[in-house]
Amino acid sequence: MRSPFPPGSSHTAYRTALVTGASSGIGESFARILAGRGTDLVIVARRAARLDELARELVERYRVAVEVLAADLTDPGQRGEVEHRLRAEPVELLVNNAGFGAFGAFAGQPLDDQLAQVELNVLALMRLTRAALPGMVERGRGGVLNVSSMAGFTPSPGSATYGATKAFVTAFSESLHAELAGTGVHVTALCPGFTRTDETQESSLLWLRREDVARAGLDAVSAGRALCVPGAQYKAALPALRAMPRSLLRAAVNRMWRQAADTR
Template identity: 75%
Template sequence: MRQEFRTALVTGASSGIGEAFARLLAARGTDLVLVARRGDLLRRLADELAARHRVGVEVLPADLTAPDELERVTGRLAGEPVDLLVNNAGFGAFGPFAEIPLADQLKEIDLNVVALMRLTHAALPDMLRRGRGGVLNVASMAAFTPSPGSAVYGATKAYVVALSESLHAEVIGKGVHVTALCPGFTRTDESAGPDLIWLRRQDVARAGLDAVAAGRALCVPGIQYKLALPALRTAPRALLRTAVNRAWQQAADTKTGE
């Protein structure tokens, strides 16, 4: 059954896909809790959305890699439940694994894996008690392929897909929906339209919201990526590793030559 969400908490809401989630939800009449590190950007967005759509917008600045700040957000979810949790916050450290500082890669895991898991754990119990609610976890097409040059990022997104699909199976039939959103390359601004590779952030956000409302376990936006997914899942892994490694090496050579 398709759900409508009266309240939602969105992480990474100050820009990019997270901002697109906030704008779409506000336009649908959803009251919001917006989470990101940049409180100034959040407040500006909150004022705009509240004035334009007459919805309630709470600003909750937090760095989700900081344990005390993550604790504050999980406490907000447990104490004042929402109908929808959008785990959008995440980042990638790019380059050869052995050359990226360990601290950067641990921070990547803290945000993409630990914070997402803890926020989901905080939100789900009340949703299950009420028999309604949704969790939308933003993963990536990188979850389905080897990711040389972004090894930890790809691994974290594979975790997000595995966790989301497992939770989807756990809660199915209980009125709660858990969905993994797996976009490919996405433009973080609104200056250009879609093309053969790049998706628009608002299209990605809309696809994810529609998928979690409909109770789908997995959402891959964009026809080009929908068509690519079966091949990625069935291709021999050795062949896939060779192909993505060649593409990464070419990209690295191009960058070095600039």
């Protein structure tokens, strides 16, 4: 199949990919875009029925191979099956998209919910990356796209654990990107702002379309970039966030959180 990128492009066209959290939202968009580019897929999520439906659609429409792997990545045994799949049958691209967050003051939220966020957003991402990277390095080809968030660049009152996990994902990804320089393997952190998971809703100044976010991330990892912030509004905001004194930033996000909490 022809490369989706023009001759002479610096982008890499991946022949195989594994996408987590692929049953809906940005993960589904990753799967659709990759299938459209001729990439054979392994799609992972908890909802087997939804994965089966998506796989049938992608196979029929794009004539690619799609393997369904239903797994809860917070469950060590099920996560281990995905790790084994990555080691036994390597892919050229790993998209660590699965993740979730919860809203509310940390002291008032169940500890198990907070730990589950760490388990999925951090531990599962680390373990799958570790399972995939050695084979990629050995072959001198591959990519890992880790879905982080703009929340990782700021304090996140009301979603402290989520923000902390995303700060980890960004730092982890940028560090691996530096470690792997010259190996032919690229690790990219995708840091979107507010993203609509329902494509029937209209986009706005703050809200991004999930398809645009997924495409930006895939293009970034295939081009070998360490960091991707999709959306002109968020690209413009990032330097200001990094330059602002932390005390002022904390005060600003705290006001926003309290206003949001008052409307709930």
